[in-house]
Amino acid sequence: MSTAADTGTSLGLVETRRVTLFTEDDPLVLESGEHLAPVEVAYEPYGERDADGGNAIFICHALTGDSNAAGHHGEPKRPGWWDNIIGPGRPIDTDRFYVVCPNLLGGCQGTTGPSSIDPSTGAPYGLRFPMFSVADMVSVHRALAAHLGVPRPLAVVGGSLGGMQALQWALDHPDDLGAAVIIAATSRLTAQNIAFSAVARAAILRDPEFRDGDYHEHGQPAFGLSLARMVAHITYLSEEAMREKFGRRLQNSEVPRPGFDVDFQVESYLQHQGESFLRRFDALSYLYLTRCMDYFDPFADEADAVTRLRGGRTRFLLVSFDTDWRFDTSHSREIVRVLLAAHRDVSFREIPSPWGHDSFLLQVPEYHRTVAGFLRQLDDSRTGADE
Amino acid sequence: MRADLQVVAGLVPAGSQVLDLGCGDGSLLEHLMRERDCRGSGVEISDDGFLACLERGVPVLQGDIDRGLDGIADDHYDVVILSQTLHALRRPAFVVQEMMRVAECAVLSFPNFGHWRARAQLALRGRMPVSRTLPHPWYDTPNIHLCTLLDFQDLTVELGLRAERCVLLDADGRPAPERVGRRPNLLAAGAVYRITRP
Numbered sequence: 025m026s027t028a029a030d031t032g033t034s035l036g037l038v039e040t041r042r043v044t045l046f047t048e049d050d051p052l053v054l055e056s057g058e059h060l061a062p063v064e065v066a067y068e069p070y071g072e073r074d075a076d077g078g079n080a081i082f083i084c085h086a087l088t089g090d091s092n093a094a095g096h097h098g099e100p101k102r103p104g105w106w107d108n109i110i111g112p113g114r115p116i117d118t119d120r121f122y123v124v125c126p127n128l129l130g131g132c133q134g135t136t137g138p139s140s141i142d143p144s145t146g147a148p149y150g151l152r153f154p155m156f157s158v159a160d161m162v163s164v165h166r167a168l169a170a171h172l173g174v175p176r177p178l179a180v181v182g183g184s185l186g187g188m189q190a191l192q193w194a195l196d197h198p199d200d201l202g203a204a205v206i207i208a209a210t211s212r213l214t215a216q217n218i219a220f221s222a223v224a225r226a227a228i229l230r231d232p233e234f235r236d237g238d239y240h241e242h243g244q245p246a247f248g249l250s251l252a253r254m255v256a257h258i259t260y261l262s263e264e265a266m267r268e269k270f271g272r273r274l275q276n277s278e279v280p281r282p283g284f285d286v287d288f289q290v291e292s293y294l295q296h297q298g299e300s301f302l303r304r305f306d307a308l309s310y311l312y313l314t315r316c317m318d319y320f321d322p323f324a325d326e327a328d329a330v331t332r333l334r335g336g337r338t339r340f341l342l343v344s345f346d347t348d349w350r351f352d353t354s355h356s357r358e359i360v361r362v363l364l365a366a367h368r369d370v371s372f373r374e375i376p377s378p379w380g381h382d383s384f385l386l387q388v389p390e391y392h393r394t395v396a397g398f399l400r401q402l403d404d405s406r407t408g409a410d411e
Numbered sequence: 412m413r414a415d416l417q418v419v420a421g422l423v424p425a426g427s428q429v430l431d432l433g434c435g436d437g438s439l440l441e442h443l444m445r446e447r448d449c450r451g452s453g454v455e456i457s458d459d460g461f462l463a464c465l466e467r468g469v470p471v472l473q474g475d476i477d478r479g480l481d482g483i484a485d486d487h488y489d490v491v492i493l494s495q496t497l498h499a500l501r502r503p504a505f506v507v508q509e510m511m512r513v514a515e516c517a518v519l520s521f522p523n524f525g526h527w528r529a530r531a532q533l534a535l536r537g538r539m540p541v542s543r544t545l546p547h548p549w550y551d552t553p554n555i556h557l558c559t560l561l562d563f564q565d566l567t568v569e570l571g572l573r574a575e576r577c578v579l580l581d582a583d584g585r586p587a588p589e590r591v592g593r594r595p596n597l598l599a600a601g602a603v604y605r606i607t608r609p
Contacts, residue, residue: 339470360472361482367428370452371465373473390458397465405468 031392032113034103038095040066042134045167048143052129052163058154062143065168066091066134067126070110071118077174078406081116081399082165083125084182084189086384087256087313088305090133093125094118108387115396116181120403124172128189129164130156130313132306139240139306150237150308158185158320162193166200176200178402181395183207183384184351185313188320191359195322195329198336203402205395207343208384210355211362212321217350220259221314224252228307237308249307250298257297262347262380266290323362333366340370341398343384343391350381371398412438415520415584415603419494422518422576422605423449427489430513432476432506433496435460437469444469451488454480477501480509488514494603497521497563499553507570511608520580520603525559525596543582544600560596567606576605 044064046052051061068091073080083093083106094110096103110116110123127135130153138153169177179202180190187209194204213221228234231248239245261269270290274280277287286292323329340363344356353374363370375391377383383391412420416439423429425447431440434453437460443449452470455461464471477500491510498521500506510517522544523529529540539549547554558566560577567574579587579599591598 341465357482364452364482364487365484367450369450369470371461371471373461393462394465397462401466401468 031115032111032117034100034107035070035095035111035118036100037098038068038070038092038104039097040068040091040134042066043168043171045164045171052160052167054154055157055159056155060136060154060156063129063136063164063167064134064140065126065129065136065164067124067168068092068095068104069172070094070123070125071121073122073173077122077169077172078176078178079120079403080122080124080169080172080174080177082169082177082180082193083110083116083123084161084165084180084186084193085125085128086182086184086186087317088301088310089127089186090131090304091125091127091135092133094123105385109392109395115392116399117396121178121399122174124168124174126165126168128185128313129161130309130316132309133304135164137306138237138308138312148238148240150240152237153308153312156312156316158188158192158316158322159196161189161316162196165189165193166197177202178406179203179205179399181205181207181399182209184209184381185317188317192320192322194336194338194340195332198333198338201336201338202406203339203341203398205341205343205398206356206359207391207395208345208348208351208356208381209342209359210320210351211323211359212355213318218318220255221318224255225311225314227251227255228311234307239307244302245307246302249305249310250295250302252307252310253301253305254294254298257294259350260381262349262378264347265379265382268378269293323358326362326365329362330366333363333368336368338368339402340368341394342370342372343394344372344374345377345380345383345388345391346374347378348381348383412442413584415580415601416442416494418578418580418584418586418603419492419518419520420447422578422603423447423490423492425449427451428487429490429492430454430480430483430488431492431494432510433493433499434464434469434471437464437467437471439492439494440464440469441467476506476509479505480513483513485512486515489516490514491517492519493517494520495522498555498557500556503556504566504570507566507572511570511572511606516575516605516607518603518605519563520601521558521563522601523560523596523599524557525561526600527597528600530597542600544584560599560602563602563604567604571609572606573609574604575607578603 046063051059092104182190187206190204228248231245233245275292344353429451431453491514532540580601581587582600
């Protein structure tokens with residue numbers, strides 16, 4: 025967390041690009057069999073691509089991320105969500121790697137999602153958008169990789185839902201992926217995880233402004249979406265982090281002002297998180313993406329998963345954080361267990377960090393050293409530097 | 412690579428699936444992977460060791476082997492290695508049992524506390540032995556479960572295991588000269604055992 029541990033520099037000004045990857049003539053065939061077209065994807069590329077694309081690292085973002093992982097769009101003080109780990113000389117080193125971060129399928133930051141226009145009606149899809157899965161997100165990532173001349177990425181890196189995509193990628197295409205770096209993720213949500221999701225979705229679905237998903241002319245179901253974000257945010261921080269950050273401190277006065285206005289700092293923080301979320305996120309995307317997470321269960325048929333992984337060449341790094349109670353270390357250990365059963369090369373580390381699930385977004389030195397060391401060796405063994 | 416690790420490596424059949432417990436910087440596993448066509452992974456508790464393994468390209472799980480090998484299926488590996496770590500464990504018998512659960516064969520190396528130098532220090536100086544292989548003072552040592560070769564053999568009998576091979580080591584960790592074999596428990600500075608289920 026200290027600036028003394030800072031390594032490398034920020035990328036500076038970057039730009040989001042857009043590409044249409046699936047069209048009416050060549051639609052995206054979802055896992056469910058349904059077709060979706062067009063599918064447009066927003067992404068950001070950083071660094072230089074090798075001739076064969078062998079130095080490419082795909083970044084999969086989490087539930088509410090976007091394609092602006094690193095660098096900034098004109099305001100240096102508001103860099104991308106993973107700027108501390110991606111950049112020249114940083115653990116995901118853009119001097120070595122060609123780094124690509126797409127907005128995921130179903131998102132609301134430039135990639136086709138439920139609030140995109142349905143070409144058959146000329147209106148936003150709303151709840152008519154098909155249900156999709158983490159595997160479908162990976163299909164779109166892979167189409168982008170092919171479009172960018174990357175038949176076999178060196179690695180896919182992701183935290184939380186991003187790590188789930190990395191795991192799915194490795195499972196579905198074990199020959200086409202050098203390594204998967206899976207951080208603070210899970211192969212299966214627990215009942216408690218789904219319960220929090222259910223409360224968040226209920227807040228959105230029961231907001232009268234939701235209008236069965238056809239809210240676009242009237243504006244977002246702000247009450248429900250901000251409440252959903254408030255609930256989720258509680259699960260992203262550890263009890264320790266909340267105590268340290270807020271304790272029982274009051275927001276605007278020295279003495280309590282009993283009543284039902286925001287009085288404690290933690291209340292003010294959650295309210296701010298909820299409100300600022302409205303400016304950058306879409307209620308339908310929130311519904312669909314949390315549902316993808318609930319249904320994600322790639323090891324449901326464990327014997328099949330082991331068979332599929334066994335033949336592949338993907339190497340794995342898993343990282344968990346000791347105070348993460350959203351996806352605690354047992355989630356990562358479960359993934360490690362199945363990968364070992366398939367005789368994959370897997371490294372795993374639980375990092376001490378007080379910040380809970382959010383740790384994966386923060387500059388925790390041991391965590392960054394681990395990712396940097398793994399990727400550097402991967403690159404060296406690719407180029408033969410260590411032979 | 413350390414001399415005693417060469418001896419350990421020599422007892423691992425080529426092409427084995429190997430688990431190295433307390434693998435340190437991963438140099439033994441790297442050697443086995445490159446020179447002997449083995450595959451496998453290490454378990455290491457220290458941050459520095461973990462990172463050194465990553466940087467060598469050796470798969471490594473950070474963890475405390477005293478807690479057992481949860482998550483590793485029975486018979487998952489061909490060989491489990493425990494080199495110069497047995498005496499630093501809190502639960503050596505439990506760990507040996509765990510090792511024999513995940514593989515049929517284990518290779519262990521450890522210093523011999525029955526070596527004449529250790530005996531002499533205790534008998535003549537009346538103080539806990541300190542040596543090149545066990546350099547720590549009694550109040551500040553990770554080595555909490557020291558044993559002699561005979562003690563270890565008793566443990567294998569107790570656990571119903573078979574000591575299939577034993578290479579005696581000198582103080583530099585190299586195979587000891589033949590005469591040491593006449594009084595191993597007195598003359599060997601250490602040993603590498605290969606043990607199997609009966």
